[in-house]
Amino acid sequence: MIKTFFYLKTDKQNSKGESSIYAKIQLKGKTTTLSTGKFISKERWDFTNKLKNTLRLNTEKNCKLALDLVQQNIENTYLELSRNNTDVTLSEIKNRLNGKTAKLDDLDILKLFDKHNDYFKKKFKAGERSKASLQKYNRAKDLLTNYIKKKHGKASFKISEIDNQFIYRLESYLKYESCFNKKVGIGHNSVVKYFQCFKTVCFYGIKYNLITINPFSIYNEKLVIKEAIFLTKAELERIEKRKFSTDRLNRVKDIFIFSCYSGYAPIDIQNLTKENLVKDSDDSLWIKTNRAKTNVKSNVPVLPPVKRIIDKYSDLDVNRLLPKISNQKVNEYLKEIADLCNINKKLTHYVARHTFATTVTLGNGVAIENVSSMMGHTTISMTQHYAKVMDRNVKNDMDKLREKIS
The missing domain is CATH 1.10.443.10 (Intergrase catalytic core)
Structure with a gap:
């Protein structure tokens, strides 16, 4: 679980002789720091036991209230990100708190696909991945491009705008309307595998701090295991x-x-x-x-x-x-x-x-x-x-x- 501690950064003071209060955020054994924008003198910080004692000055009461709000915001941000990604990182939380999220998640999903597929192509050339897998990701991007063009009339689509309706309309399009080699519609298992590609591409974006959320995580359809065809001994x-x-x-x-x-x-x-x-x-x-x-x-x-x-x-x-x-x-x-x-x-x-x-x-x-x-x-x-x-x-x-x- 995420934990927050407040400490005083005493290497610099403002004109009133006060030092900046910082938040130290801890998650899974790793830490990061964040400025709270609040100041207090070292003497009052120590005297009030880091604002934990009963406070009498209004300025200190307001400061304590502000720190409580910072801690609550950190916890709420962590819970919100956890709903879309179970492996939330401190950098993602810090980006969200610093207001960088909108910029990150405004990335176009098709451009993210290009970045991922270029990276995957390098792995294929190095012999780490198969040609068939690379073709699968390129095909997944083509299907997504066609859907965005035909159903939304666009040449691109921001990740921040992908919602539940987008995802399940995409599923319906793939199953019943998409056309490839004169065949209309894609089978259930193939659709699930394409959605696995969409998820993987977004996890790639999160890993490289290009985006902070994976909108495709909500899709939870499973493969239908068919009985394998095999030969008898005879x-x-x-x-x-x-x-x-x-x-x-x-x-x-x-x-x-x-x-x-x-x-x-x-x-x-x-x-x-x-x-x-x-x-x-x-x-x-x-x-x-x-x-x-x-x-x-x-x-x-x-x-x-x-x-x-x-x-x-x-x-x-x-x-x-x-x-x-x-x-x-x-x-x-x-x-x-x-x-x-x-x-x-x-x-x-x-x-x-x-x-x-x-x-x-x-x-x-x-x-x-x-x-x-x-x-x-x-x-x-x-x-x-x-x-x-x-x-x-x-x-x-x-x-x-x-x-x-x-």
Whole structure:
């Protein structure tokens, strides 16, 4: 909680021999100071125990009242800022108290987006963020620009003017009116992710003291977790055993199977090189890398199907582990593979990643903590929705319990 202490700054005095009273504000172990605009002599400050004793002089009573108002204003400012941002800083509080807030929050939301996206582009060029994430933020800015232009008739919009009506009208516009590639409307989960972009951009502004509030914090819609599509053991074996008549289908099959037994996402597979293959002290082979999307470490032991595929493409002219095929082409050819293998599921590259999480690992008793680590998830909750669909694990555990009870 925020605390305020008053002290006398005695290095300078006014013409009456009085010193300035300052407020020392303390929050989360950090402090800052603020002038109260009030003066008093050191003798009277000490005599009245910092104006805490019973006061008899009207000037001192008025001074005490003014200090009480300063303290109340500091606490009210902290509570107001906390409603929009749980990580309020002392600089934000001081800016608000000094009347700098209006100037800060008059920043145009689209200009703030430009600042954030320029910063994110540097992180992408440094290899710290993925190209897909950068494209997502650029797309979010375009959607916001279109909304402001079509619904408000403006080319810009001040952050201080963004209210609840603006936010929920924006949500409605994205869901039912926005148009992209001749498709009208955006699905619920995509809208929630775009709002996550809006929030992140404003948190960036707060972090760099460009603004003091995050108007998008009021938006609290959640992602609707859909049941992940994955292959059963029988379906996976059906694809593994199938030999196709064309090289393109065989290459896509290899990339897909590689992902089924390693858990790597499409963008990560494209970036894998021979340097990512590492042997440990036990002479076991690992693929060690950081996920492009989150920059989180993702180390996976090389299983036999993965080793066979790596060996198959060991003579590639380039340094990559696997042939490079665009994710769009992979998904296009996977449709053919699904038809040829009599698999009645919408087969995409990400189905392989889901298959690794469910059929290959959790379905074979691998601890969820280890699965989460191998998949490069930032939290265990990201992995838990895979575990929910593994009814077989529940059955196996209940069979063991049934034996004990009987």
